[in-house]
Amino acid sequence: MLYFEPNFLDEALVLLERFGARSRVLAGGTLLATALRADAADVDALVNVKRIRELSVVQLAESTLRVGALVTAHDLARDASVNAHAPLLAKAAATVGARQLRTMATIGGNVCAGHHASDLAVSLLACEARCTLSSSRDGSRSVDVGHLLRPAGNALAPHELLVAFELPSSGARTAYQKMSIRRAFEMALVSVAARLEFSGALVDGACIALGGVAPTPIRAAAAESVLAGKVLGEQLIGEAARLAAESDARPDDDLRASADYRRQLVVVLARQALADVLRQHRQATAA
Amino acid sequence: MHPIVIRVNGAERALVVDPSVSLLHVLRDELRLTGTKEGCGTGYCGACTVLVDGAPVNSCLFFAVDADRKDVTTIEGLSRGALHAVQQAFVERSALQCGFCTPGMVLSAAALLAERPHPNEEDVRAGLAGNLCRCTGYQSIVRAVLEASERIAEGDQAPLAERDAPIRARA
């Protein structure tokens, strides 16, 4: 296995072009370590991208927050810009795994792993994030993060590198709720990320993403549409939560939980997330 | 094979490693620092916790090549002469039984206190969520960490960051 530590993005891209599906990108390494033990025979090149500075940058430019693919969960949770402009992402990042994993896990690596209850993927979806994918043959392209989250594996081609996420900065109120069997250090059974913009008392726009209730994280479109243009209150929250569970969620039974129970969790967590958002909104408008 | 230089417990160690090898393997098998333990090999128990530039990581997942030119603190390097406040508190408060999780637990706790000098109980439990213990039930560990935080605050001991100033000597 050849090993490379490119200092610049185009060097990395040339390597991915050259080795394609027989290359592996070393970002945080939390998943690659165990994966390599199984499939080392299929790998010709290990490309460590952590020297490429631009991949770790967090930058606000014209109301778009750009978050480099190598920013770690720990840094996302603490970064001032992320907390100011994409608080939902910061909140979700603080709940990833445990401290040790948060030191290492990168937003790019975590999202590309494609787990349907990834805290970062679910919150990025609710943030309407886009991602920049680069390759030496095609240059850069920008896609919706949802495009990256596909059931059969992500939409990243072997010669492409995920470079950054772009999130629109907004004054939206956000909340993140998750539930697992034990109280910490476990992939969520179900998670709900909510991001609501208000115009006075009315909900201007709602983005709700669900984790663990479909093959990928999904947007809760039915719940979102029932909220749009209305005054947020307890009854509407209940209706939206029910819609999210009954119309939007498509959970399966598995060894960890049944579909019924996951739907129940959607109802409860969506209610809690929306109630949290409502509380924040009331506090902000009262102040 | 790839050359790296890791500053382990203040001493620079130059090594040639397979790029896919873990930091845990290098520490235990190349450097014979067996204080760091393998409990699961998949990042789910924390027994392999070491500090890289002061931050806790699972060394079973951490690629050795990523430790190049970084400071790695293992349990062997935590105390410089006198025990670190966390170690002292663990001994006095019986915050250990079999001791297998202890090196990782102590380092996680030391890093937690360096980052957050005045944690409450909830902070300590959350900060140690990545370190499993099967023997103690955690209560004695939490008490030891809280006590250590008080001692550090009282100036009984310099916090981790200061104490970890690297010694620039070649191995």
Added chain:
Amino acid sequence: MIGSARIRPDARAKVVGETIYTADVALEGALVGAVLRSPHAFARIVRFDASRAQRMAGVRAVAHAGTVPDKPLDFGIKDQRLFPATLVRYCGEPVAAVAADSLEIARAALDAINVEYEPLPAVLTAEAALVPGAPLVHPDWETYERSPGRVACGNLCGRNRIRRGDVDAALAGADLVVESSYRFASGAPGYIEPRAALARREPDGGLTVWCGSQSPYSNRDDLAAFFDLDAAKVRFINQFVGGAFGGKILMAAEWYAAALALSCDRPVRMVWSRHEDQLNVFPRHGGSARFQSAARSDGTLVAMRASFVFNTGAYIGYGSGTALIATMLASSPYRIPNLDLEASLVYTNTQSAGPVRAPGGPQANFAKESHLDEIARRLGIDPLEFRLKNAWDDGDESPTGQTLTSVSVKETLRRAAQAIGWGTPPPDSALPYGRGLACTWWFSSCGGSTARVHVLEDGRVRIASGNPEVGTGSAAAALPMLAAEVLGVDLEQVELVLADTTTSTYDSGVGGSGSTFSAGQAVEAAARRARDVLVQRAEDSLEARADDIDLQGGRAFVRGSPERAVSFGQLARDAGGRIEATGEAPEYGDPEFDSSLVESHDFASWLAPSFTATAAAVRVDPQTGRVTVDKIVTAQDVGFAINPTGVIGQIEGGATQALGYALSEEFAYDGRGIANADLKGYLLPTAVDAPAIEAIIVESPSVEGPHGMKGAGEPPVTTPAAAIANAIRAAVGTAPDAVPMTPERVWRAIQQRR
């Protein structure tokens, strides 16, 4: 010294990472050992060809059924070989092992072993195994030698029964009859240190094994007998153990490392990953129970019928105790005159279940105490009052007619209940809040143990005991404390030589709540003899009589004239270098009981029984089923706490282990075998999950135990899950009838009640 809170002598080495565990042992020239495992739950081995592996460069040894003695392992049923020759019986079962120059070569060698399997229909649950016509895990079961009196039929491989009075008549005439059923998942001991062993053939025809075992002496004897070695030439050097909990009594890696080492001339090092360890684990028995009890309307229990079925896995191994203990617990510690208690062991195509900390305890108590709370609720009687009304007093009889003394169950109940605030108004809580109780009895053990005490030239005291240190401190702390007490020295003056079968002394091992009980008595006896020798020799030095001589601070001196003194070191030098004394733990017969009340039961009376009660306070979120355990209080009668710090450690650790048992831990099976053989999917409690724990030491001395002690290691894990179940029931009116009581199971129980 004894009875006081002391810092563990091994603590400092552990916090600086100096302590050596098996995987830390370095052995020059060691080969890497690896194991080939069955991918099928149940299959016939059609073809087995290791020749390609054998010929591979860098492969130094290959072991399989064809290379090791064809002897059965004997744990009451001779149902197991070291390697299977014709049938593999669980997914993960070792079928071969190799030793090679490197890990890569070892893995390649495993790949090169050609095994052709014919998969067979498997049974993964006890229920499935008992269906008439179900596949037989042991088709030749009838040909197996069994210990006398063992019940066996098809997949049933053990059954015991306790009967007294007339249960049917009592049920017929009762004011209230309650029936309930329960299920228990199987689970892991959960030690953080995966199993490992090193082995080296010795020029004298012997073998040295480095490992972390709970019972190195029994292991040595079993290994020597199996491989036809002179036991005196087989040496087990036991390291510190990173947790055991009953999962490291039977050999695992040790067998394969030894088999490989004996067939080559280099040492073999076998260190298992967590995944491998879980595939080769001896789990806690899962299974089910049905209870049917009768009571008077005033709350007096008059009859109980209980029936347990335990999934014992593919081989009986060390699994028999679970069923024996379950029937001893099912109606205890309560006065119930009419009893019909039964427990069965059933083979399935899963890992061989073992004596995980308190085998049968969490299971039986979860069922029994939940069942009793049901009865109390139906009668409208407070669960504490109900238990106090029926619980034993001194002089009462156990289910098998053993007369009970030093009965403290009511005290433990009262103290635990008081500490949880029983009967006081619940705290303000947005969520439903409840308190629950459970209590039990347990046994002490005293297996054989010998100890040696040396007083050295420098005045230090060295103890050699065969009792391993697995974490509890019963070896590392209690033994030095006992010796220090007798000899009047500081704890720092005492050093302990760990279990090494050539330099230390026989010990039956850690288990059955008997380490301090047995090894402690051996150490004390040795220390007393050493004291006698010191005093005798001091008589000459000090020109005084023995009666006037005291030992303190490492000196012998004349009472009242402390300047007339001689140091231990001097006495040792005068004796030619050192003073040596040995001591043994006494043997105890089984307490008397009425054998007409039992069938096929060889654990029907209990030595120095202890009593334990737990009270739990929980809050339940009915919408998600999430249970938050605010506090666990365990009041445990330990007779006398020789090492109180150790006892508290056992209570606190046991509470959190039980919390895992109660709320999150279970092996999941995916139709083949364990689907969560890793710590991502097998959910041990984290620091966030662990509750506040209050440990109350109750001391009601036993007649038999040293200083009146009773075994303390296992009881703490037997009651908290039951207390949590009852607290859930108090909070939301119902509780799951299965452990673990995951949030989904709690939610469903609440839904069903509506």
